[in-house]
Amino acid sequence: GESVGLHLPTLSVQEGDNSIINCAYSNSASDYFIWYKQESGKGPQFIIDIRSNMDKRQGQRVTVLLNKTVKHLSLQIAATQPGDSAVYFCAENMSVDTGRRALTFGSGTRLQVQP
Amino acid sequence: GAVVSQHPSRVICKSGTSVKIECRSLDFQATTMFWYRQFPKQSLMLMATSNEGSKATYEQGVEKDKFLINHASLTLSTLTVTSAHPEDSSFYICSAVTGGSSYEQYFGPGTRLTVT
Numbered sequence: 441g442e443s444v445g446l447h448l449p450t451l452s453v454q455e456g457d458n459s460i461i462n463c464a465y466s467n468s469a470s471d472y473f474i475w476y477k478q479e480s481g482k483g484p485q486f487i488i489d490i491r492s493n494m495d496k497r498q499g500q501r502v503t504v505l506l507n508k509t510v511k512h513l514s515l516q517i518a519a520t521q522p523g524d525s526a527v528y529f530c531a532e533n534m535s536v537d538t539g540r541r542a543l544t545f546g547s548g549t550r551l552q553v554q555p
Numbered sequence: 556g557a558v559v560s561q562h563p564s565r566v567i568c569k570s571g572t573s574v575k576i577e578c579r580s581l582d583f584q585a586t587t588m589f590w591y592r593q594f595p596k597q598s599l600m601l602m603a604t605s606n607e608g609s610k611a612t613y614e615q616g617v618e619k620d621k622f623l624i625n626h627a628s629l630t631l632s633t634l635t636v637t638s639a640h641p642e643d644s645s646f647y648i649c650s651a652v653t654g655g656s657s658y659e660q661y662f663g664p665g666t667r668l669t670v671t
Binding site: 474476482483484485486489541542543544545546547548 | 559589598600601604652659660664665
């Protein structure tokens with residue numbers, strides 16, 4: 441069935457470097473995408489979102505890029521810090537088509553920041 | 556703003572007993588709440604969508620008689636795991652949306668259920 445997936449299960453970076461976490465989605469009807477950060481034993485924390493009418497959105501130290509042609513989503517974290525260590529999930533929603541607000545989550549990428 | 560709480564944060568119960576988990580939106584009214592389950596090192600899997608005042612909509616493969624959901628008010632949804640078994644041990648997370656045109660979901664901190 442339709443799914444959202446990730447290529448890399450674990451990403452290890454040096455403190456201060458930039459991190460890029462990727463996500464592939466398969467449903468072209470998806471119109472809303474979100475990146476979440478989840479620390480161990482906690483619920484997901486919203487990082488940034490993007491709608492399908494955009495291809496880039498920037499936040500504080502984070503940028504989300506959306507390539508609808510290849511159904512690819514990425515999260516860029518600038519100057520990665522130890523506090524960024526967590527599991528990152530992309531999620532998608534197909535609200536326009538169905539009015540459904542439930543999210544479909546990708547499999548997650550663990551980001552490890554080495555001091 | 557937009558804080559969601561869950562209670563309890565951790566619970567251990569014996570096999571065959573039932574456990575209730577509460578999800579509350581503390582500073583907003585949530586027309587819709589969602590319940591997710593997350594096994595170790597895995598992603599969140601949607602279990603059901605809970606709308607205030609109506610029956611929950613369950614995802615395929617989720618037993619509605621085992622996972623009872625009640626959304627009695629705009630700030631509270633409960634998930635009851637009935638006749639729990641060790642395979643029900645998991646991290647249960649709820650989320651809530653404010654309604655209107657917003658699709659942003661606010662997640663609770665999760666409840667760790669261990670069935671012995």
